[in-house]
Amino acid sequence: MYLSISTTAFGALSVVKQARKARTESDTLLLLDAVVSAAAIATGLAILVRELKRIGDDDVLFG
Incomplete structure (x- = not known):
């Protein structure tokens, strides 16, 4: 379960980097x-x- 959480967090960081790059390059796709x-x-x-x-x-x- 904790491995899934950490993998998801790492994926979120990758998506943020990808979105920043896309906005910088004005790449819609x-x-x-x-x-x-x-x-x-x-x-x-x-x-x-x-x-x-x-x-x-x-x-x-x-709990």
Whole structure:
């Protein structure tokens, strides 16, 4: 689970760099790719949060 979180965070940093490069170069296609990648990361993060909540509901010690 923690590996997924760190991978998602690293992916978010890559998307930010890609978006900055796209804006600097005025590359619409690269910017669109960054937006789609950001949406995929947001979806993955939402799934991770849901799984963490499920773990928390099932585990007495987790809270």
